Structure formats: C-alpha cells, structure tokens
Amino acid sequence: MFNPSSDDVRRFFCETFRKQRANDILSPIEAMAADWIRHHPEYHDILSDVEAALARDFSVDxxxxxxxxxxxxxxxIDEQISIDQPxxxxxxxxxxxxRLDSAHEAHHQIMECLGEMIWTAQRSGLPLxxxxxxxxxxRRLK
Structure with a gap:
C-alpha cells in the first residue's frame, strides 16, 4: 500500500501547482489535485514555495x-465517490x-463527517x- 510521508504529500501538491501554472502535462491524480487547488486560491502562496511548505508547522495549536x-x-473523497467505498x-x-448546488461545498460537509469518523476510531481504538x-x-441532507 502506498504510504507517503508528510513531506511527500507536500512536495506532490507543490509540484502539481507548479506544473499547473506552467501548463505542463499533469498525470490523472495531479489533474484531480489541480482542480481542488483552483478552488483554494488561499493556499497558492504556500504551494508556490516547496521549501517553506516543508518547513511550515500546521499543528492544531x-x-x-x-x-x-x-x-x-x-x-x-473523490476516490471514495468514484469507487463507492464505503x-x-x-x-x-x-x-x-x-442539495447544496456545489460539489465543493458538499466536499467540505463530507470532510467534517470523514474527520469525525477518523477521530472516533482513533479515540475508541475501533476500526473505521x-x-x-x-x-x-x-444527515446533512435534512
């Protein structure tokens, strides 16, 4: 199973952003990432400097x-939806x-549910x- 480090993930998104801005050819996963990067211009400064991104602390604190x-x-979430898993x-x-008339907003709602599921599993020691x-x-549909 692929298990990237935090630095690998940061490099991936920074490189995808670089390639996106340079109009370079993107792999399918990079194209998916580039679509979400477009929806988050507030991250562009961070993504434009890989060394600063690697050094930055994004702790809860x-x-x-x-x-x-x-x-x-x-x-x-894109992957979960594409394979209907769960x-x-x-x-x-x-x-x-x-209902929300926005895949982006739906993703943000789903993220909250995903985070809650992960937190519950970690806290209880039970599987996801x-x-x-x-x-x-x-329940978000109501």
Missing amino acids: SGQTNPFLHLSMHLS PGIREAATALTL DGDAYVESVR
Missing part, C-alpha cells in the same frame, strides 16, 4: 488549516452536491465505521 491535509481529503457514499455525496460515516453524510 497554530490555529491554521493544514492546506495539505485539506487538499488530501478532497482527493480521498458503499452508499457515492449516492449520499451526489445528493448532498445537488463506514456505515456511520455514510449516515453522517446523509
């Missing part, structure tokens, strides 16, 4: 959103996108609960 975690979650996530995400995650997304 700093009070700043980690752009690399945020963009990675967008990609993770089962039902595609339908729930599609319905939420329609995909059913509870999908149900959490479905």
Whole structure:
C-alpha cells in the first residue's frame, strides 16, 4: 500500500501547482489535485514555495488549516465517490452536491463527517465505521 510521508504529500501538491501554472502535462491524480487547488486560491502562496511548505508547522495549536491535509481529503473523497467505498457514499455525496448546488461545498460537509469518523476510531481504538460515516453524510441532507 502506498504510504507517503508528510513531506511527500507536500512536495506532490507543490509540484502539481507548479506544473499547473506552467501548463505542463499533469498525470490523472495531479489533474484531480489541480482542480481542488483552483478552488483554494488561499493556499497558492504556500504551494508556490516547496521549501517553506516543508518547513511550515500546521499543528492544531497554530490555529491554521493544514492546506495539505485539506487538499488530501478532497482527493480521498473523490476516490471514495468514484469507487463507492464505503458503499452508499457515492449516492449520499451526489445528493448532498445537488442539495447544496456545489460539489465543493458538499466536499467540505463530507470532510467534517470523514474527520469525525477518523477521530472516533482513533479515540475508541475501533476500526473505521463506514456505515456511520455514510449516515453522517446523509444527515446533512435534512
């Protein structure tokens, strides 16, 4: 299984942003990442300097959103939807996108559910609960 380090992830997004700005050819995963980077211009300064990005601390204590975690979650949600894993996530995400009239806003809502599922699993020591995650997304429809 692919298990990139934090530095690998940061380099990936910085390089994708560089290639995007240079109109270089992007791999399929880079093209997906570039789409989400376009939706987040507030991250462009960070993404434009790989060395500063590698050195920067985005701890919870700093009070700043980690752009690399945020963009990675967008990609993770894209992948979940594309393969419908956990089962039902595609339908729930599609319905939420329609309700909000924005895939971007739907992703942000789904991110909250994903983060909650991960936090719960870490805290309880139990496996990730995909059913509870999908149900959490479905509750956002009400």
